Amino acid sequence: MSTVAVVGATGAVGMELLEVLHERKFPVDELRLLASSRSAGTVITAAGQDHEVRLATPDAFDGVDLALFSAGSGTARELAPAARKRGALVVDNSSAFRLEPDCPLVVPELNGDAIDGHAGIIANPNCSAILLTMAIAPLHASAGLKQLVVCTYQAVSGAGARAMDEWERQEQADAAGETPAAELFPAVIARNVIPWVQAIEADGYSTEETKLLLETRRILDLPDLALSATCVRVPVRRAHAQAIHASFERPIAPAAARTAFGGRPGVRVEENTLPTPRDVAGTDDVVVGRIREDRVFRPGLALWAVMDQLRKGAALNAVQIAERAMRIRAR
């Protein structure tokens, strides 16, 4: 019997969390939807029941067993310790705790063991890091990963529900022959691509690119892994994609690489009907295709990987973490 709080319940990931909890029959006696003052008072229907969204305050976590955070890192830093102090297990989807030594950074299929002995706050990785590690881990296990060059094709919903609304307004302006306006995004995303995600830091890399480096190192336990990324936003509703070029310690042929994915949960190879974001949207698996010998890295492979970033990249991974941490068998 458990009381589950969802913080940031009205956002794109929050809504997906409610969906995944219901689909996976997560045992919930009381569902407490929390959000900032902007959204408090909203009524949300989850699993056929109406829930009024309450203001996320420290006391709102009284009696909560599991708190799923899908708010910003500021909210997480402020409220996750309060939830923890009241006895809740916290699974946080922000970047606030991802590099904290006491907080495991977990993709359950890859490093679920890290959950055992956690200090009460478990971090859900960045969506791009989940996609990359799920796609590369089977090959790493076979051939020993050395270096990665990764270019991303990231869906608009990764920037949240308001970004989706902005994109839709831009598409309508564009169709009417008007010049679309960009507010949340640094440039128009309608019928365009934007060559950075989040901010650009002093070293020229975007926040997303550095997250991808640091989180991939931590999840795969490869502290010296070299990884160079270009993260790009594309006008796609949901599902991130990545072009991955990888070098390995030992030779691995494309046929052996395909075999390496066999029996791995949550990831599969599709070479005949190559995976596009539209194909993968709304589904749970990471889908890999276009596995070929790399022409620069020897030994090396190039591949293409796609994942619904709201599901496995955020909500599903968080619920999988909670299931494992609370020793709940998914049904």
Place this chain on the structure above:
Amino acid sequence: MSTVAVVGATGAVGMELLEVLHERKFPVDELRLLASSRSAGTVITAAGQDHEVRLATPDAFDGVDLALFSAGSGTARELAPAARKRGALVVDNSSAFRLEPDCPLVVPELNGDAIDGHAGIIANPNCSAILLTMAIAPLHASAGLKQLVVCTYQAVSGAGARAMDEWERQEQADAAGETPAAELFPAVIARNVIPWVQAIEADGYSTEETKLLLETRRILDLPDLALSATCVRVPVRRAHAQAIHASFERPIAPAAARTAFGGRPGVRVEENTLPTPRDVAGTDDVVVGRIREDRVFRPGLALWAVMDQLRKGAALNAVQIAERAMRIRAR
């Protein structure tokens, strides 16, 4: 005084060729628009004058001084020798002659000298190869290019005018809540990305990726260059973009890299307002940004480059070739 034929005049590149000839005041006494039987008879307005499109036959090149081909490679193979036999200089935008030793493959700013002594047919490179070589040549000159990993974000108009129509129909179906249909493209391009351009060959690389390798080697005169690419179609009207990760023989810092672009015609660096396809569409320059130290290649650089693939990537480059080959000074 010259008679100029444009073959494939009704296509996306053909229309752009007419525009560029007019803008650059290319000396044209007679403009002869040629096309397949599907388009023959169409009337096209260029520079305020109506022109009836004629059927492209060998005899249609009688008296032609310059034949600009923007048709498929089958048409080019069939008709370019006929045009040549009748004394026309041929600039061909297809892949038919790009790897023929007697036919120079030219980006005028980079290897314009190759035009001197040509055998009458000059090949216009693949648009992705033009973008890549224009963006990397200044850095190669400074530091000695060794290896390239390139991921592309290619506009729909690169697949031609009919592909643009298909995309628009898909967008309308999508907006109406219907499932869009893909005919020309192997998957829906509306609000999606497609992880290959043209066909996928036996080695797992797409035709476009192998063109990019072979043509880049030839244009830069680097026959052993290692280049691994993933070419991806994105829902953008015009302007291709590339994420480029490059290794060099000698160290080159980002600041020095920016300096290396100084004084280079046809390419410029924009770090403050980072270039997106929308910014660059309809303009002539290759625009480079996000120059940073690579995290895998040492010494190495990562950068982002954008170019209107119908202009510099096709029509403009072809007209520049013709200007140089016919010793016409652009006005």
